[in-house]
Amino acid sequence: MADQSNMDDQNEWQLARHPSGKPPTRTMADLLFLPETERSLMNWLLRQQSATLAEVVAHLNQPEAMARNLLQELIDQGFMQVVESADEPEYRPKMAIRKGRKVPTNLWDALE
Amino acid sequence: MAQIISIHSFRGGTGKSNLTANIAVAVASQGKRVGIVDTDIQSPGIHVIFGLDEDSFTHSLNDYLWGRCAIEETAYNLTPGLQTADGLANISGQVFLVPSSLKAGEIAKVLREGFDVGLLNDGFQELAEQLNLDYLFIDTHPGLNEETLLSIAISDGMVIILRPDRQDFLGTAVTLEVAQRLDVPEIMLLVNKVPQAFKRESVIEQVQARYGVTVGGLFQENEEMLQLASSGIFWLHYPEHPFSQEVHAVARQLMAEQ
Numbered sequence A: 001m002a003d004q005s006n007m008d009d010q011n012e013w014q015l016a017r018h019p020s021g022k023p024p025t026r027t028m029a030d031l032l033f034l035p036e037t038e039r040s041l042m043n044w045l046l047r048q049q050s051a052t053l054a055e056v057v058a059h060l061n062q063p064e065a066m067a068r069n070l071l072q073e074l075i076d077q078g079f080m081q082v083v084e085s086a087d088e089p090e091y092r093p094k095m096a097i098r099k100g101r102k103v104p105t106n107l108w109d110a111l112e
Numbered sequence B: 001m002a003q004i005i006s007i008h009s010f011r012g013g014t015g016k017s018n019l020t021a022n023i024a025v026a027v028a029s030q031g032k033r034v035g036i037v038d039t040d041i042q043s044p045g046i047h048v049i050f051g052l053d054e055d056s057f058t059h060s061l062n063d064y065l066w067g068r069c070a071i072e073e074t075a076y077n078l079t080p081g082l083q084t085a086d087g088l089a090n091i092s093g094q095v096f097l098v099p100s101s102l103k104a105g106e107i108a109k110v111l112r113e114g115f116d117v118g119l120l121n122d123g124f125q126e127l128a129e130q131l132n133l134d135y136l137f138i139d140t141h142p143g144l145n146e147e148t149l150l151s152i153a154i155s156d157g158m159v160i161i162l163r164p165d166r167q168d169f170l171g172t173a174v175t176l177e178v179a180q181r182l183d184v185p186e187i188m189l190l191v192n193k194v195p196q197a198f199k200r201e202s203v204i205e206q207v208q209a210r211y212g213v214t215v216g217g218l219f220q221e222n223e224e225m226l227q228l229a230s231s232g233i234f235w236l237h238y239p240e241h242p243f244s245q246e247v248h249a250v251a252r253q254l255m256a257e258q
């Protein structure tokens, strides 16, 4: 396996900070540009589908405040959503609806 | 819990669909319940290898993505129809396939409107649960796109197929870098379409040295495969062929990994 720390130094993987306001719509490709900690939490959550705060804290093995901050940051950036379930709120990745490709409408109409 | 294994290659035509079908049936022949999802929505086709034609299935992955049906309604049990060279095969496990539609309008609709990637993730998990699968194989579109990235991200194991070709070599490095960023726990390389004249050991050594990842199998380019032309599961037709032996060796490694 290649050295992970090495890859994070490459500026091709720098994600531009989004100016404050409405979080942008995120796709799977955006996830690749997250820094290591955020990215690995997202990767884990994608496999889990969703998790409670307690589960995230246990996974990160970090203080609750830190987990909260990390989750909030991911929500602000548009990567995560909170889903209210029966007992406890669940954190869930919010991978966007993939954008359709821009092709002149008449071309699509011809195909349907 | 089902093991999710996605099959990728950076470039097209490496043999992903044929190897996925062969390996999946080999795993099923060991008594396992195996699912295959064709996420190559833009250029689907693995169902053809199983002899399933567009008229013989009423639902496809496309219908699930459009909310027209539940994911388990798009799965077809292929086990009873598996063919050897001289009749029906009889394997101890089960193979299910979720095909993608080969209708031009359906493909165009996906390209035009996009779809919810999260829905695909939920679909994989739901399918594994509903069908009580041991393994779920994901056949993909070559290169990197949203559904491929998702399938890599949620895999327990990933198989990357390459040919001994310079463009494949460079592209595989890209796929590997992405897989590492998505924390894929197990990665295996398969080298396919190796010319008969190449020395097996030296190709394996070269590839392993280059990427630092295990080569799980090497498959020679062969005439029988060309003749079968994606009209069946190769190892069921040629059980003694070296290609078939290698398929089983890869299946054993995948089953040992969990």
Ligand SMILES: Nc1ncnc2c1ncn2[C@@H]1O[C@H](COP(=O)(O)OP(=O)(O)OP(=O)(O)O)[C@@H](O)[C@H]1O
Pocket (backbone or CB within 6 Å): B009, B011, B012, B013, B014, B015, B016, B017, B018, B019, B040, B043, B140, B141, B142, B192, B193, B194, B219, B220, B221, B222, B223, B225, B226, B228, B229, B230
């Ligand atoms: N070892 C081999 N020897 C000879 N022919 C092979 C071999 N492996 C695959 N093929 C042939 O190569 C062609 C492409 O195979 P396949 O469709 O499985 O590739 P793929 O990677 O899924 O392609 P795509 O990228 O278009 O999805 C098929 O005609 C298949 O029969």
Ligand SMILES: [Mg+2]
Pocket (backbone or CB within 6 Å): B016, B017, B018, B040, B045, B046, B139, B140
């Ligand atoms: Mg294919």
